Amino acid sequence: MNQKSFVFYGTGRRKSSSARVFLKKGIGKIFINRKNFLEYFSKDSERETIQQPLKELNISKEMDLYITVKGGGGSGQSHAIRHGISRALLKYESSFLKKLKKLGFITRDSRKVERKKVGLRKSRKKPQYSKR
Numbered sequence: 001m002n003q004k005s006f007v008f009y010g011t012g013r014r015k016s017s018s019a020r021v022f023l024k025k026g027i028g029k030i031f032i033n034r035k036n037f038l039e040y041f042s043k044d045s046e047r048e049t050i051q052q053p054l055k056e057l058n059i060s061k062e063m064d065l066y067i068t069v070k071g072g073g074g075s076g077q078s079h080a081i082r083h084g085i086s087r088a089l090l091k092y093e094s095s096f097l098k099k100l101k102k103l104g105f106i107t108r109d110s111r112k113v114e115r116k117k118v119g120l121r122k123s124r125k126k127p128q129y130s131k132r
Helices: 044-056 074-092 095-101
Strands: 007-014 017-025 030-032 065-068
Touching: 007 074, 017 074, 044 074, 044 095, 065 074, 074 095
Parallel strands: 030 065
Antiparallel strands: 007 017, 017 065
16 A cells, blocks of 8 residues: 555644644644644744654654644643644554653643632632631
């Protein structure tokens, strides 16, 4: 079978962000919500986060990425995209598992914002205590 015609899919999540990643053979184009990723993310750190799995595996110029992402802010979205890319790469080539797992890109970061509780100012911050 010819792998050039196949599209590989991966879902990534982080905080309240959710990313759908479609990966196929190409020349290294990355589109996020129909925009070039250089337009979508202004911070260099977020751009680097997205490209980490591709650079670590030395395939950044071999794959085209089409991504839709919703929810959260820039940091959460970029980490969700990285998680989705890693999952899609595993469907493309299962031998990448060892390297991606060692780098920590496969494991979903389950930390979320803790909810505010009744009687408190935030999730854990209490009102000022007055002794007298």
